[in-house]
Amino acid sequence: MSTATTSAAEAGTVQKKGGLRVAVQKFGTFLSSMIMPNIAAFIAWGLITALFIPDGFFPNEKIATMVSAMVIYLLPLLIAYTGGKLVYDVRGGVVGAIATMGVIMGTSSPVFIGEDGAAAPMFLGAMIMGPLAAWCMKKLDSLWDGKIRPGFEMLVNNFSAGIFAAIAAIGSMFLLTPVMNLFTQVAGAIVEFLVNTGLLPLTSLIIEPAKVLFLNNAINHGLITPLGSAESLEQGKSILFLLEANPGPGLGILLAYMVFGRGTARATAPGAAIIHFVGGIHEIYFPYVLMKPQLILAAIAGGMSGIAVFQIFHVGLRAPAAPGSIIAILAQTASDSYVGVILGVLAAAAVSFAVASVILKLSKQTEDSLAEATAKMEGMKGKKSSVSSALAGGAADAQNTISKIVFACDAGMGSSAMGASVLRNKIKDAGFGSDVSVVNSAINNLKDEFDLVVVHEDLLHRAETPTPSAMHVAVDNFMGSPRYDEIVELIREQRDGGSAQGAETSVPVAAAAGAGTGAAAGSAGGAAAAAPEREEAPSSANAAPVDGGKQILSTDSIKLGASAESRAAAIDQAGNLLVDTGAVDRAYVEAMHERESSVSTFMGNGLAIPHGTNEAKSAIHDSAMSFIRYDRPVDWGGQEVKYVIGIAGADGQHLGLLAKIAKIFSKKESLAQLEAAQTPEEILEIFGKVNG
Template sequence: MATETVAKPKTSARVHVQKFGTFLSGMIMPNIGAFIAWGLITALFIEKGWIPVPQLGGFGTNAEGVPNTGLVGPMITYLLPLLIAYTGGRMVYDVRGGVVGAIGTMGVIVGAGIPMFIGAMIMGPLGGWTMKKIDSIWEGKIRPGFEMLVNNFSAGIWGALLAMLGFYGISPLVTAFSTGAGNVVQFLVNNGLLPLTSIFIEPAKVLFLNNAINHGVLTPLGIQQSLEQGKSILFLLEANPGPGLGILLAYMFFGRGAAKASAPGAAIIHFLGGIHEIYFPYVLMRPMLILAAIAGGMTGIATLAVTGSGLVAPAAPGSIIAVIAQTSRDSYFGVILAVLLAATASFLVASVILKTTRHSDEGDLNAATSKMEAMKGKKSSVSSVLTGAGAGAGGVAVMAGPIKNIVFACDAGMGSSAMGASVLRNKIKAAGFPDVKVTNASIANLSDTYDVVVTHQDLTERAKPATSSAVHVSVDNFMNSPRYEEIVELVQRSNSAETAAPAAAAAPAAEAPAEAAGEAPAKAGTPPSDILVAESVVLNGSATTRDAAIDEAGQLLLARGAVDNDYILAMHEREESVSTYMGSFLAIPHGTNAAKDHIMKSAVSVIRYPDGIDWNGKQVKFVVGVAGINNEHLHILSSIAKVFTNKAQVAQLEAATSVDEVLELFGKVNA
């Protein structure tokens, strides 16, 4: 099936970086609970904690005069690095790789004498990978009955060798690296340069490197700093929810269309839920807003540096609740101020950008996830749902069987994907398909066992290799994407014995599938009988370009008193964000969702271009201008779809010599 893909020269480098970053963060993310536990124990029980307890905090001496070990030191020195190493080794070579990786890491821990997070992230995967290579040497050559003996001794021997390698070889290198990185951070702090890191961190976050940056780089360095100083500013360089909150607040006040309507809900999810991915689409559709994120990030970091504030452990997810829970006892004022000032700075910059630039927020928010959906005035097509990448509506795809297994995949398999899965799961259940399984997972853990894979548009290319037989659906908004309704329709069709015909109708057919079942008229009410009239049909259009054809179709609607001039402008605006080419030589230009107020009554105009015109590289012979009020739009597009999905009727339209013939073919529009 045809899909829209991002050109490899532009994406391959980013995808490789994302994969590496995902691998790094993949060792940390499953163990975040352990980090939080350590952070809480540290904040409560150390000597300067809220409830100092020598036996737990590891200070003072016991009755025999022996220094208390406590929980804080052993957890940070042994437990957390070993968990990271085991997870990294298991990612490479299952449990066997995890065990060998943990053994090797023990050598690094003892050799260095300091928490070895970087060492664990090296030795864990290295142990798994080398064990896998060693096992391949004698794979299939072991005599029956000796498998356990060989497996256990090979793992033990190699693990011991790795532990010695870690002790003598890796630990000095990692110690030097950790010391150097710490010195760089301290240099930036001492010279007031740390806020400049936002110039790199904020854009990288929006490119889905947020987990890699936070948990792959900043968390290991922050833990070391926290152990030495009792807190670290590094935990909030990426996790500060302020910059994202400011951008979403700006959309609430100065955005348009669906972006403005969805911003309040996104702000709650972002700020309280800690799912930062929720604001990324709002930045991606207005790239200049990255300046607002950078301004917010720099302001927050500067505030933390000036006040000497920090967290004792990672705040994961980046919720204000998690941030407050992990704040050092002496840093509450500075941390809260940093969040508030970061939100204020990003809000001010974002507001200026939104107010001074003309843009269709609503159109771009849905551009990558739905081509057009009649109830909301957007183009939507079955082919775009099936291909999952916004393919041209002329594409054909047929489901091999009923959909039973849908997965939402994101970078870490948490947060945004879990939220999206929950939303879609409820919609599918409400549609009467409770047996359809909807889950979420990280891209790294995908397997080719799913019927449908839903990802953010920037991550789709990474998901495809592991799930090549699945239908891929790209979204740009996990919270309320219109693509969810299209997936529900796809589930209905694939699971219905009555709709065994190929699910390859052009986009308009997907706009009103219910009408084919006799439901749309009941929902939409009785449409007016003059939606299409002879005066709105032109057999030989005069336009020679796409934009001129849009004007020509719009002027016919204007002459009917169906729309005003602003609606025609909105038709061009829609075309710039999402092509309305549908396949079968058909284009259906129409206005944006925000332009519905400029529609006075439902109407359709039809213009034929016998020689065809170029429409974004596609040949178009029929331009159908559409203006629909309420659910009448469903009826209009459904009727048009029935004509243009029938090759014989398309041929009749091409051969028509009178307006009456066209009206007869489109008679159902007025039915």
């Protein structure tokens, strides 16, 4: 069996072994993604509770009326909206929030719980109903996608969402409410049993290992936060908020490394301790535990000790402390709990330090690899950890070589496809084509699964949010940016140590500084000089082979010797040619202007590729392109454009031709041929066999 086959088999075995863990991690990450964006709302609720309730620092009857309203209505609706938005963007968020109102009223209205009943915050109900309603709405929309007559889209979309949301709200009121009531009663009874019997510290046997394995989100945000919030609403505080957030166990382990550790681990432990304890980033100490798995005993012992002290002093927080910083914990501590909370954190740190010190002193006298442990942690987490990698001296970065690159633009069918083709050629020329994949995508479809994201400078912030683990490179044009050479140089250095050439303008610096400047034709003159004669269609999330029987570009949609007084006029000309082919509706031309108003479609080298927004795909009946050459350059937002190519892409059929265009416009000789061409037939001949 070959090495490659063996490796593949081993990888498959590892994946099967970690299948359950990975599934739980993904579930926990999804739960966390609903809670974490709304932590500010939890903090606001906690501060208002701490300050203005009758037992607060500044009692105020009027302000205190917000406390119950926020926890019963505002927070669950925010969670439901966030969960729905994760599944189906804003439309899913709105539908999810409406649907969740049913289960909220079912667990809080006197009609259901009686005049003397206690309302239960429906965080769990929101976590279920928000995503579920959004998913159902998405499936319903797919039933009539592309079948709505032009002009009726808004009517159908609004009424379908409204009708379904109303039905879902009623359904959640009568179907989900009984389930949530039962779950709340059972979970509350279990917690009450643990508290009354003094067994609550035993939860550390689950929580502390789960933290290191990145399974804590499923426990913390899926169970502890909802139950703790319900208890806090009733009693004014909850000890449950301290079970996972206590920074004491991790602090004790890092202090032990500062005294008894060796090598890089000992040198970096002080910085990690500050980030962990003050910054609240608990994952910073996970690699230190993974270097010595026995240290999980120290974390468990510390966690149990801290919880025991919390119980003795009957302390609690008013709201979740996120991140788990000592500052956030003290800010949410109930007014009668400061002494107990501080003693509990110190006790956890002391016990953890004592146990960890014994383990480190008795371990073999070899220097542990913090970089390897960090890489192992990132493998479990499923993404890069910036703080841990930084403390590892950047050693962990070497483990994360660039193998997946994505170009992102607004619609994912024009600018990004061109840029992906140019960079793909450069990477192939450098000899790394088999090691690095380059795809293109609409920015709204980005997922956190890429090593490097290339995006127009105007879209950089939109790309950073869904891809926090990736390196980001901003460019001001997709055809001739100097960033491409820097990316290739970085790949070379990662693969074989490469030369130091271009180190002064490394990709990370380029990304921080923004886009490159200037896109003269000569800057990309060698972009594809050694590219093979036949260019493969870009590998893309929405790519499809060019249909051999369909004319994407024909002589009827080619215009030479044209003139336009403005960019808007040029877009109209390109769009009208597409309309004349019957491939698009007139509404698509308006969408081309809308796209241009948000991000320029200037590609560089005198080329612009205007196209519609992602939302305008319903106005496209078939793939088509138009080509216009101007005798006098058009002012394209401060850049001179002589060639305008209009695009309407259906099912990615146009992407094969885009690859050819990218190759043509990166060659000086090809540009000269386009300039000299006298007939549409000559243009088609330059582009090659575009319809077959």
